[in-house]
Amino acid sequence: MIETVIGTRTFSMDDQWAFGRASGDLNPVHVDCEYARRTMFGDVLVHGVHTLMWALDRYLADGGGTPVALRAQFAKPVFLGELVTLTRREEEGATILTLASDGVSLVTANIGPSLRANAIAHSGSRASWSSEPRFLRH
Numbered sequence: 001m002i003e004t005v006i007g008t009r010t011f012s013m014d015d016q017w018a019f020g021r022a023s024g025d026l027n028p029v030h031v032d033c034e035y036a037r038r039t040m041f042g043d044v045l046v047h048g049v050h051t052l053m054w055a056l057d058r059y060l061a062d063g064g065g066t067p068v069a070l071r072a073q074f075a076k077p078v079f080l081g082e083l084v085t086l087t088r089r090e091e092e093g094a095t096i097l098t099l100a101s102d103g104v105s106l107v108t109a110n111i112g113p114s115l116r117a118n119a120i121a122h123s124g125s126r127a128s129w130s131s132e133p134r135f136l137r138h
Helices: 013-023 033-037 048-061 117-123
Strands: 004-010 070-074 083-091 094-101 104-111
Touching (some): 004 048, 013 048, 048 070, 048 083, 048 094
Antiparallel strands (some): 004 083, 070 104, 083 094
């Protein structure tokens, strides 16, 4: 099984604030160095969803298809200023993305069988999708 590096990154405090504002998650463990230093982790943590979204962005930029299924595992935190490496490997019809630092796996995303974006665009299946929310009655 071949593992390919598809990206490296160090998340900055500017990244934290931008993601925090966009997501509404301004938990001080993500944006306040003094507060985070006093937690069990001892440092600012990158938003887990931010790491996953970045990994998916790199996957798509690397030619990955539109994910049909996604399962993520956040094994260890990603710290502010930590250099992380994203690798991709194909395994039993799925794509495995692994975000690691110094050889330690931090986040793993398993992307189920996918369709190429152009296959979806030409399939006509989107025509049946509603652009309006469906309200459910209890």
